[in-house]
Amino acid sequence: MSAWGKRGDMLEHEADPYNAEPPLWALAGQPITAVDTFYSRNHGPVPDLDPASWRLRVDGLVDQELDLSLADLRAGSPERTLTATLQCAGNRRAGLIAVRDIPGEAPWRGGATSTATWTGVPLADVLAAAGLRSGAEHVCFAAPDVSELADPPQPYGGSVPVAKATSPEVLLAWAMNDEPLTRAHGAPLRVVVPGWIGARSVKWLTGITVSTRPSDNYFQATAYRLLPAHADPATAGPGDGLSLGPAALNCEVLSPADGQSVAPGPTTITGYAFAGQDRAVARVDVSVDGGRSWAQADLDPPAGPWAWQHWRVPAELPTGAVDVVARAWDTTGALQPEHAADLWNPKGYINNSWAHARLDATTSHPATPDRPGA
Ligand SMILES: Nc1nc2c(c(=O)[nH]1)N[C@H]1C(S)=C(S)[C@@H](COP(=O)(O)O)O[C@H]1N2
Ligand SMILES: [Mo]
Numbered sequence: 001m002s003a004w005g006k007r008g009d010m011l012e013h014e015a016d017p018y019n020a021e022p023p024l025w026a027l028a029g030q031p032i033t034a035v036d037t038f039y040s041r042n043h044g045p046v047p048d049l050d051p052a053s054w055r056l057r058v059d060g061l062v063d064q065e066l067d068l069s070l071a072d073l074r075a076g077s078p079e080r081t082l083t084a085t086l087q088c089a090g091n092r093r094a095g096l097i098a099v100r101d102i103p104g105e106a107p108w109r110g111g112a113t114s115t116a117t118w119t120g121v122p123l124a125d126v127l128a129a130a131g132l133r134s135g136a137e138h139v140c141f142a143a144p145d146v147s148e149l150a151d152p153p154q155p156y157g158g159s160v161p162v163a164k165a166t167s168p169e170v171l172l173a174w175a176m177n178d179e180p181l182t183r184a185h186g187a188p189l190r191v192v193v194p195g196w197i198g199a200r201s202v203k204w205l206t207g208i209t210v211s212t213r214p215s216d217n218y219f220q221a222t223a224y225r226l227l228p229a230h231a232d233p234a235t236a237g238p239g240d241g242l243s244l245g246p247a248a249l250n251c252e253v254l255s256p257a258d259g260q261s262v263a264p265g266p267t268t269i270t271g272y273a274f275a276g277q278d279r280a281v282a283r284v285d286v287s288v289d290g291g292r293s294w295a296q297a298d299l300d301p302p303a304g305p306w307a308w309q310h311w312r313v314p315a316e317l318p319t320g321a322v323d324v325v326a327r328a329w330d331t332t333g334a335l336q337p338e339h340a341a342d343l344w345n346p347k348g349y350i351n352n353s354w355a356h357a358r359l360d361a362t363t364s365h366p367a368t369p370d371r372p373g374a
Helices: 070-076 094-097 123-130
Strands: 011-014 019-021 056-061 065-068 082-086 113-122 139-149 154-161 170-174 190-192 207-211 250-255 263-274 281-287 309-317 320-332 355-361
Touching: 065 070, 065 123, 070 113, 070 123, 070 170, 082 207, 113 123, 113 263, 113 281, 123 207, 250 281, 250 355, 263 281, 263 320, 281 309, 309 320
Parallel strands: 056 207
Antiparallel strands: 011 019, 056 065, 082 113, 113 170, 139 154, 139 207, 170 190, 250 263, 263 309, 281 320, 320 355
């Protein structure tokens, strides 16, 4: 075990605030990610909230302001459990940094994506109890963790439009994989916004404010926005670039993973693919010759409409340096973009270019896990 109850081989990008992702092979073949393996993304120190005195305040454009304890929430509406993938907008940023450096942002690999079974109550039920007034367009989330990364330093926050907030899949969750939320994952209560970038799934939720406008929190108004490649993030202000919401179609090769030494010959290549919001993964192609020829992978059925899909394909690895490539289509017929260079942006968000796993199949040694930092 390392920090925050995570497995010892996490790739730790930062100790404080804690930012870590599992090695890719640890996600392979696991439709649900164990809590000790689930990536952790934080912008400030992890709060230690007392569940007994914790309250959730609901205000803004509502008929009735609410001040709820955990017991009130549990009593207020029937509990719901669903499986949802969280994917950070910075997932696979390392592929963008390889194109051009991105100072100040961590080189996340494809492990800033994990899937859990979440239990809580629909946000829609709480909003219905409060009663939305006319003009209600956005639902803003407030948390107590103060981030020095924000300018000026401020607690983390974000918002989603009312249409998403009142959709039945958006949960106020107190449990993850049937265990109470751990501190690192937002205890005692977090938002889970399935199908949207992870940034909107606000942890340590203490406030909900219904508004005519999106949250003016730094992490909604200034960060997690896609700037044009030539923009200077140091001078970009609130509202610049485009606001990120629904997750983009993406995929990653998990096993054998990028950087591994493997034996040439027959193997099975596996990975994940994920399509945000109301799209699903329709097809995944895999190449073991850098994209000259392709085989169609078998897709596992997802654990639910908001979960990633794992895929597998038998392959014959040639001897030498092997470039495994994977690319996914979604149910709209859209294919991932081929090149990371076309996607480069100053904050390094949404690298959903074709996934590459570069393998060393020069000798017939047994497979080794790719070790962080190796
Ligand atoms: N309060 C708070 N909520 C937060 C964050 C944060 O720093 N503070 N990080 C966000 C981001 S960017 C992501 S990707 C997810 C990560 O959730 P996890 O740490 O449970 O994996 O939490 C989101 N919610
Ligand atoms: Mo994120």
